Amino acid sequence: GQQLNQSPQSMFIQEGEDVSMNCTSSSIFNTWLWYKQDPGEGPVLLIALYKAGELTSNGRLTAQFGTTRKDSFLNISASIPSDVGIYFCAGQLHGQNFVFGPGTRLSVLP
Amino acid sequence: SQTIHQWPATLVQPVGSPLSLECTVEGTSNPNLYWYRQAAGRGLQLLFYSIGIDQISSEVPQNLSASRPQDRQFILSSKKLLLSDSGFYLCAWSPGGPEAFFGQGTRLTVV
Numbered sequence: 001g002q003q004l005n006q007s008p009q010s011m012f013i014q015e016g017e018d019v020s021m022n023c024t025s026s027s028i029f030n031t032w033l034w035y036k037q038d039p040g041e042g043p044v045l046l047i048a049l050y051k052a053g054e055l056t057s058n059g060r061l062t063a064q065f066g067t068t069r070k071d072s073f074l075n076i077s078a079s080i081p082s083d084v085g086i087y088f089c090a091g092q093l094h095g096q097n098f099v100f101g102p103g104t105r106l107s108v109l110p
Numbered sequence: 111s112q113t114i115h116q117w118p119a120t121l122v123q124p125v126g127s128p129l130s131l132e133c134t135v136e137g138t139s140n141p142n143l144y145w146y147r148q149a150a151g152r153g154l155q156l157l158f159y160s161i162g163i164d165q166i167s168s169e170v171p172q173n174l175s176a177s178r179p180q181d182r183q184f185i186l187s188s189k190k191l192l193l194s195d196s197g198f199y200l201c202a203w204s205p206g207g208p209e210a211f212f213g214q215g216t217r218l219t220v221v
Contacts, residue, residue: 042202050208090210097144
């Protein structure tokens with residue numbers, strides 16, 4: 001079946017730094033979603049992307065739908081302690097179920 | 111606005127006991143509903159999904175079952191829990207479009 005890879009698996013950054021992470025697939029998707037999960041909570045949808053090349057921002061977060069439709073990128077600018085959590089990407093092809101990546105665990109050091 | 115409720119938040123059950131986790135969605139009709147399991151430090155594994163009442167599809171054969179007795183109610187069950195059933199269970203709903211929204215999750219520990 002379809003699988004997504006997320007890179008990096010985990011990262012430790014200093015507060016105030018920018019963060020970049022990506023998600024890649026061996027097959028194409030029509031939609032890319034980015035979620036954040038706080039410890040012990042359900043994932044919360046951050047950004048949804050619907051078109052190849054699309055660039056969408058949500059506050060300090062910016063995500064892009066890769067032009068090949070096989071990847072997506074999430075950037076966080078000027079990180080703060082509450083950015084700590086696991087970031088999941090998910091892809092969907094029309095009429096099929098979502099496929100989730102394994103997550104990128106972000107730690108922010110003060 | 112739409113909301114999703116999932117309970118209980120935490121559960122400790124002995125091996126061999128039954129399980130029933132419930133999920134309800136408010137503010138929408140005919141949602142697609144999903145049950146996921148998340149092992150510690152891992153990603154999300156889709157267990158069941160439903161596109162309508164009594165329409166359940168299983169993604170992974172296992173010790174669990176799901177039912178949808180009402181349009182906005184999704185139940186995850188087991189007759190006899192195994193140690194390997196421990197994990198974080200998440201219910202999610204989708205309006206049928208390309209977005210999914212999650213509940214708060216249930217932390218299940220089988221002892």
